[in-house]
Amino acid sequence: MTKITYIEHSGTSHTVDVENGLTVMEGAVQNNIPGIDADCGGGMACATCHVYVKEEWFDKINEKSEGEDDMIDQAFEPKKNSRLSCQILVSENLDGLVVNMPEKQS
Amino acid sequence: MIKTDALIIGAGPTGLFTAHQLKLIGLDCEVVDNLDKIGGQCIELYPDKPIYDIPAVPECTGEELTNNLINQLKPFDIKFHLSERVDEVKKSSDMWIVKTNKGTSFTTPNVIIAGGVGSFEPRKFSVEGQDKFENKSIFYSIKDKNIFKGKTVSIFGGGDSALDWAVELSNNCNINLIHRRDEFRGAQATVDKVHELVKSNKINLFTKFQLKKLNGSSNIESIDIENEDKEIKNLKTDYVLGFFGLIMQLGPIANWGLNIDKKTVEVDTEKFETNQKGIYAVGDICNYPGKLKLILSGFHEGALAARACFKLARPNEKYRFEFTTSSKAIKSRLGVKSD
Numbered sequence A: 001m002t003k004i005t006y007i008e009h010s011g012t013s014h015t016v017d018v019e020n021g022l023t024v025m026e027g028a029v030q031n032n033i034p035g036i037d038a039d040c041g042g043g044m045a046c047a048t049c050h051v052y053v054k055e056e057w058f059d060k061i062n063e064k065s066e067g068e069d070d071m072i073d074q075a076f077e078p079k080k081n082s083r084l085s086c087q088i089l090v091s092e093n094l095d096g097l098v099v100n101m102p103e104k105q106s
Numbered sequence B: 001m002i003k004t005d006a007l008i009i010g011a012g013p014t015g016l017f018t019a020h021q022l023k024l025i026g027l028d029c030e031v032v033d034n035l036d037k038i039g040g041q042c043i044e045l046y047p048d049k050p051i052y053d054i055p056a057v058p059e060c061t062g063e064e065l066t067n068n069l070i071n072q073l074k075p076f077d078i079k080f081h082l083s084e085r086v087d088e089v090k091k092s093s094d095m096w097i098v099k100t101n102k103g104t105s106f107t108t109p110n111v112i113i114a115g116g117v118g119s120f121e122p123r124k125f126s127v128e129g130q131d132k133f134e135n136k137s138i139f140y141s142i143k144d145k146n147i148f149k150g151k152t153v154s155i156f157g158g159g160d161s162a163l164d165w166a167v168e169l170s171n172n173c174n175i176n177l178i179h180r181r182d183e184f185r186g187a188q189a190t191v192d193k194v195h196e197l198v199k200s201n202k203i204n205l206f207t208k209f210q211l212k213k214l215n216g217s218s219n220i221e222s223i224d225i226e227n228e229d230k231e232i233k234n235l236k237t238d239y240v241l242g243f244f245g246l247i248m249q250l251g252p253i254a255n256w257g258l259n260i261d262k263k264t265v266e267v268d269t270e271k272f273e274t275n276q277k278g279i280y281a282v283g284d285i286c287n288y289p290g291k292l293k294l295i296l297s298g299f300h301e302g303a304l305a306a307r308a309c310f311k312l313a314r315p316n317e318k319y320r321f322e323f324t325t326s327s328k329a330i331k332s333r334l335g336v337k338s339d
Helices: A024-030 A068-072 B013-024 B040-044 B062-072 B160-169 B188-199 B251-255 B295-313 B328-334
Strands: A002-007 A013-018 A050-053 A082-084 A097-100 B006-009 B029-033 B079-082 B086-092 B095-100 B105-108 B110-113 B119-122 B152-156 B174-179 B203-207 B209-215 B222-227 B232-236 B239-242 B246-249 B264-266 B279-281
Touching: A002 A024, A013 A024, A068 A082, B006 B013, B006 B105, B006 B295, B013 B029, B013 B040, B013 B062, B013 B295, B013 B328, B040 B062, B086 B251, B095 B110, B110 B295, B152 B160, B152 B232, B160 B174, B160 B188, B174 B188, B174 B209, B188 B203, B209 B232, B209 B239, B279 B295
Parallel strands: A002 A097, B006 B029, B006 B110, B029 B079, B110 B279, B152 B174, B152 B239, B174 B203
Antiparallel strands: A002 A013, A050 A082, A050 A097, B086 B095, B095 B105, B119 B246, B209 B222, B222 B232
8 A cells, every 4th residue: 555645726635545556546536536537537548637746756656658748738737747647556666645636627 | 309219329339339229129219429420439539549358359449449330330220410419308298308509309218328428528728718719719629711811820739630720721821839848749740741831930839838818808919828937928819729639528417317426327237227217328427336437338238228218119019139140120120131
């Protein structure tokens, strides 16, 4: 289990234990955390699980998948530290990861 | 008013196979979809991506799957109402009255929602004034390119739609092309063409910029764009075009009195009926204990919902289960010879 903190745009913070091997998106969905829609279910086809990864974590998570930036182009208010949470794999070395959610997903 | 045994909302794989199942058991159906083409998410989101978990099909793309499903419907005469969104579903005695945003209306005992995650809508700008200027100065699709002639048009986006229109409109418009990063995801030939036109000053390219502000009273007069370093540029412009792809929105389905949880509709697993008699939900949009969001699950759900429709469409007949391999009635519906 790995501790991940999801911060809603309003500032509300949710820290949950996520099973290793799941994605950050799945961790949010399984724990009923609002702010991540994941319309396509993790197929990297919709850009509605968009998160901002805290700078100190950005280089520690797995690199962007091929085509991920193409989808982020379509996300709501993309920034330098934007990722699709369905493409971030949870593992022990992400313990303490913090992701911020955008104002909305679409 | 169109009369039909069952109305299917959604022309994705689940909707298509449900139509097949209805026709096979001798019921009529019509299909409505908000997209301008058949195929749903398969055709809109991943036409070229291979799918590996369709039973008996080791590998096929979203487009191939769609084409195969369309082929499977060839023996039947099914009316598709594309580019139409169902806005209203209302009960009138034993029938459902269904109306679309284009004014088409249906009367039917059965409505099958095969709507995926909802209807596809263009992703819009989120800056102030977007609602005021939309369809006047801001567009997300182009119906008549002649209105742009001789004008300054600012195009946002990095995919094929943005690039194709930048190239096309650069013939007789002043074009600003704005994209949030340096790379484009359009076809390489188009990307090359855009760079050529940038060199010959036919297109003004601004990368790493995003829309910050719309300026103007009744029409847009200029826009402010901002980059990651907070540098702001003001561009005079008559029109703004946004091409950020499509998003899925549950839309009017939320207003039909159905039990909805997390953008999905609760159904039973016998008929895939919702809390409203005669309204069914199948495929990604339905929800029940153990629901798997796989295309194959949609096929199963559609087959059962189709049988449930029979009772309401033919109250005085008894549904009899038959195999396609042996049933004369089914073979005659398919237009194939019986042995």
